[in-house]
Amino acid sequence: MRRRAFLKLAAAGTLGWRSTAWGWAARATAPGPRLAVVFLRGAADGLNVVVPYTEDEYHEYRPTIALAQPGGRGGVLDLDGRFGLHPALSPLLDLWRRRELAFVHACGSPDPDRSHFEAQAYMETATPGVRTTRSGWLNRLAAALDLRHAAQTVAFGANEPLIVRGPAPTTTFPAGRGALRPQPLDRDPVRRAFDPLYRDDPRLGEIYAEALHTRATLLAAARREGADADNGAGDPAGFPGDAERAGRIMAGDRHLRLVFFSLGGWDTHVDEGAAQGTLAARLAPLGRGLMALRAALGRSWRETVVLVVSEFGRTAHENGNRGTDHGHGNVHWVLGGAVRGGRVYGTWPGLAESALYQGRDLAVTTDFRSVIDVLLANHLGLSPHARERVLPGFGRGHKGLDGLLA
Amino acid sequence: MSVRIASSALYERLTLGWAPWDRREADLGDPDPWLHAQLHPGSEPAALRTRLAALETLELTPKALFDRYLPPRAQRRDPQVRREYRRRARTIYRQAFAARVLRGLHSPWQLRELLVDFWFNHFNVFAGKGLCRLWVGAFETQAIRPHVFGRFRDLLLATARHPAMLFYLDNWLNTAPGSPGARGRMRGLNENYAREVMELHTIGLGYTQADVAGATHLLTGWGLDRRTGFAFDPDRHDFSSQTVLGRRFSGGEAEVFAFLDFLAAHPATARHVSREMARYFVADRPADALVDHMAANFLSSKGDLRALTGAMIEHPAFARAAARRDKFRTPYRYVLATLRACGCEVREFRPLIGILRRLGQPLYGCLSPNGWPSTASAWLSPDALAARLDFAVALGGGWLPLDPGRPRGEPYVIIAPAAGDSFWGRRERAAWAAAPQRLRPAVRLGAPAMQYC
Numbered sequence: 001m002r003r004r005a006f007l008k009l010a011a012a013g014t015l016g017w018r019s020t021a022w023g024w025a026a027r028a029t030a031p032g033p034r035l036a037v038v039f040l041r042g043a044a045d046g047l048n049v050v051v052p053y054t055e056d057e058y059h060e061y062r063p064t065i066a067l068a069q070p071g072g073r074g075g076v077l078d079l080d081g082r083f084g085l086h087p088a089l090s091p092l093l094d095l096w097r098r099r100e101l102a103f104v105h106a107c108g109s110p111d112p113d114r115s116h117f118e119a120q121a122y123m124e125t126a127t128p129g130v131r132t133t134r135s136g137w138l139n140r141l142a143a144a145l146d147l148r149h150a151a152q153t154v155a156f157g158a159n160e161p162l163i164v165r166g167p168a169p170t171t172t173f174p175a176g177r178g179a180l181r182p183q184p185l186d187r188d189p190v191r192r193a194f195d196p197l198y199r200d201d202p203r204l205g206e207i208y209a210e211a212l213h214t215r216a217t218l219l220a221a222a223r224r225e226g227a228d229a230d231n232g233a234g235d236p237a238g239f240p241g242d243a244e245r246a247g248r249i250m251a252g253d254r255h256l257r258l259v260f261f262s263l264g265g266w267d268t269h270v271d272e273g274a275a276q277g278t279l280a281a282r283l284a285p286l287g288r289g290l291m292a293l294r295a296a297l298g299r300s301w302r303e304t305v306v307l308v309v310s311e312f313g314r315t316a317h318e319n320g321n322r323g324t325d326h327g328h329g330n331v332h333w334v335l336g337g338a339v340r341g342g343r344v345y346g347t348w349p350g351l352a353e354s355a356l357y358q359g360r361d362l363a364v365t366t367d368f369r370s371v372i373d374v375l376l377a378n379h380l381g382l383s384p385h386a387r388e389r390v391l392p393g394f395g396r397g398h399k400g401l402d403g404l405l406a
Numbered sequence: 407m408s409v410r411i412a413s414s415a416l417y418e419r420l421t422l423g424w425a426p427w428d429r430r431e432a433d434l435g436d437p438d439p440w441l442h443a444q445l446h447p448g449s450e451p452a453a454l455r456t457r458l459a460a461l462e463t464l465e466l467t468p469k470a471l472f473d474r475y476l477p478p479r480a481q482r483r484d485p486q487v488r489r490e491y492r493r494r495a496r497t498i499y500r501q502a503f504a505a506r507v508l509r510g511l512h513s514p515w516q517l518r519e520l521l522v523d524f525w526f527n528h529f530n531v532f533a534g535k536g537l538c539r540l541w542v543g544a545f546e547t548q549a550i551r552p553h554v555f556g557r558f559r560d561l562l563l564a565t566a567r568h569p570a571m572l573f574y575l576d577n578w579l580n581t582a583p584g585s586p587g588a589r590g591r592m593r594g595l596n597e598n599y600a601r602e603v604m605e606l607h608t609i610g611l612g613y614t615q616a617d618v619a620g621a622t623h624l625l626t627g628w629g630l631d632r633r634t635g636f637a638f639d640p641d642r643h644d645f646s647s648q649t650v651l652g653r654r655f656s657g658g659e660a661e662v663f664a665f666l667d668f669l670a671a672h673p674a675t676a677r678h679v680s681r682e683m684a685r686y687f688v689a690d691r692p693a694d695a696l697v698d699h700m701a702a703n704f705l706s707s708k709g710d711l712r713a714l715t716g717a718m719i720e721h722p723a724f725a726r727a728a729a730r731r732d733k734f735r736t737p738y739r740y741v742l743a744t745l746r747a748c749g750c751e752v753r754e755f756r757p758l759i760g761i762l763r764r765l766g767q768p769l770y771g772c773l774s775p776n777g778w779p780s781t782a783s784a785w786l787s788p789d790a791l792a793a794r795l796d797f798a799v800a801l802g803g804g805w806l807p808l809d810p811g812r813p814r815g816e817p818y819v820i821i822a823p824a825a826g827d828s829f830w831g832r833r834e835r836a837a838w839a840a841a842p843q844r845l846r847p848a849v850r851l852g853a854p855a856m857q858y859c
């Protein structure tokens with residue numbers, strides 16, 4: 001953005017949030033399919049999310065935290081006669097029936113690391129085993145999609161997660177109740193104080209303009225769409241509120257293509273619970289939030305895929321504290337209007353002692369990168385060459401994922 | 407040593423930024439005596455020493471930290487006990503953070519503080535990985551700080567033997583398969599440290615997988631004694647001889663020392679270390695002539711880091727770069743520079759921990775062993791700039807709860823930069839004059855000139 005564009009921007013900024021579109025369409029790439037990634041930090045217990053309830057070992061390994069058979073008290077919600085959904089996720093059952101929700105079970109990282117930080121980093125860089133990668137795969141994806149504007153790739157939350165770090169412009173957007181509260185730089189007097197310093201600065205002028213533009217664009221989209229819905233009540237707390245707000249922003253601004261959320265609190269070493277308890281209390285808002293995202297997206301849901309991941313699974317056996325410890329394979333979720341859902345994808349290795357990874361964990365039979373690769377190819381339409389840029393060194397196929405996206 | 411450069415430019419580049427209590431130094435005409443002093447630092451001022459002395463975990467050994475801040479073995483599985491100890495352990499991190507910031511703010515030996523930042527990052531360990539949360543501060547105090555003006559070989563050895571490094575890069579697990587001591591988690595090879603000690607700490611790229619394999623075998627048994635101190639365990643060591651980088655090492659502990667000595671003196675190490683240091687202090691893409699000059703000094707001085715630092719500063723490329731003020735400050739350097747410009751007395755450190763996280767560079771919080779980058783491309787983005795300006799407004803306006811003795815919302819009074827500062831020109835003076843009184847500190851702290859050193 002050169003000086004003239006900046007002056008227009010500055011003028012727009014002082015007029016208020018509603019005037020946003022100065023020359024913006026010309027700069028941004030055309031609207032297109034969207035991807036939302038939800039990271040469950042702390043290793044969600046996939047075996048209690050999509051439950052292999054027909055396997056005797058499941059009930060045997062988990063005497064106090066196993067979920068009951070379908071139809072029983074607090075029982076799982078049957079999916080396909082083989083797997084059942086945690087009852088706290090009952091709002092999602094409707095999606096499953098509409099075939100807009102799929103799962104990939106026994107999915108995860110080929111790297112055996114059971115440290116949260118390292119496993120999360122590997123999943124965010126999508127280069128498992130390589131510790132020194134500096135960029136996240138959503139950032140490389142933004143580059144591959146030629147998303148030149150920071151407001152097109154948004155991580156919700158105060159801090160920039162590794163998954164969006166890298167050379168392509170991306171932005172964070174605050175989460176939580178105060179998300180739309182103005183930051184200092186959103187206030188006119190503050191901008192007026194900084195404008196003369198930055199306007200003509202050869203090194204930082206454009207970046208400053210871009211920063212203002214990004215905030216204005218996202219806030220405008222959030223406020224325009226939300227003004228009536230909120231009715232002055234303010235946003236609900238937690239993920240449902242954030243997801244709903246994100247959906248509104250995405251519906252209001254079709255140039256926004258990639259979004260990221262992370263949710264904590266999945267590290268259930270102690271008192272994990274079954275139909276109720278710690279895990280159930282985390283799953284319920286996640287399910288509600290995903291439905292809120294869908295509702296807020298409106299027609300855009302058809303062009304959106306939501307991928308829910310977690311760094312690794314948890315032990316097949318419960319531990320001495322009625323919880324589970326760090327494990328290996330997990331279930332990854334794929335939702336969206338374009339998904340061919342109503343199916344559990346992947347290759348189920350079973351829970352027999354001999355099938356467990358290192359004799360203790362669900363094995364990984366689907367590399368998490370193959371799920372991403374299917375999305376890149378069939379949802380986002382990337383060429384093999386572009387996919388290689390997003391997933392360097394990953395050349396393997398999509399075994400067990402045929403038909404996940406039309 | 408003789409450096410011809412405007413003192414303000416030199417000062418910004420070799421310190422964490424100008425502070426009111428450093429006025430005399432900033433105004434000095436002839437920089438040479440100041441530089442000489444910075445390269446030969448004396449003791450810290452009494453007021454700073456008193457504040458550091460109040461941080462009781464600062465001087466504890468890894469063993470003492472382990473004993474006091476980990477639950478006794480019998481209670482280790484009790485979740486309530488674990489939570490309580492985890493909470494207590496956070497004070498160690500906070501105190502290490504406080505010590506780093508206090509020294510950054512108040513130590514007159516600013517070059518040393520920058521070198522500690524640089525070398526810690528070069529030998530990065532991550533506070534989020536297991537026991538490292540107890541030991542990052544100890545690592546800095548014991549393995550890094552004493553050696554920044556010493557010999558590279560001693561620095562390398564201090565890091566190689568420190569529990570924080572042994573734990574962070576997993577070498578405490580590295581065990582010769584089938585050796586008499588192999589058991590439990592320690593029953594196989596772990597090449598993590600062997601690779602990084604070459605690629606990141608010493609020679610840089612230019613090794614082969616065979617070199618990594620050889621170094622891994624050589625480093626078996628180089629580990630921790632009951633997880634608290636360095637110990638070499640011959641029962642887990644592979645005594646067969648190994649070839650690494652064309653040199654043959656027979657097995658045994660003395661050969662591990664020989665290997666580290668060999669790496670420390672390697673010409674590729676001289677170049678790699680020189681380039682990294684020049685990247686941090688001089689330019690994102692340092693000129694070959696500068697790197698060559700530094701590397702030659704490194705080799706002839708046998709890795710004398712005081713000489714290396716001096717060689718970098720006296721090279722004409724340094725003065726040229728400093729005069730351009732074109733090194734984009736990392737979030738850490740930016741935050742410290744703004745606090746110093748305000749003349750802040752920081753008594754509450756928690757807000758700063760959060761701000762460094764928000765700006766993307768939590769202290770001791772770099773997960774990957776290559777440490778934080780020091781280049782503009784890694785830190786300059788619209789989102790990052792917006793976060794810096796938000797922070798500048800909050801700090802300058804006195805809204806951050808850093809000092810309970812100060813009324814909330816009382817703006818800091820920031821003395822205008824020295825008249826000769828060419829980076830505070832007409833544009834800056836006009837913006838300052840036009841801004842409302844309460845935003846003037848923010849204009850000063852957020853200005854483009856402040857983003858660079």
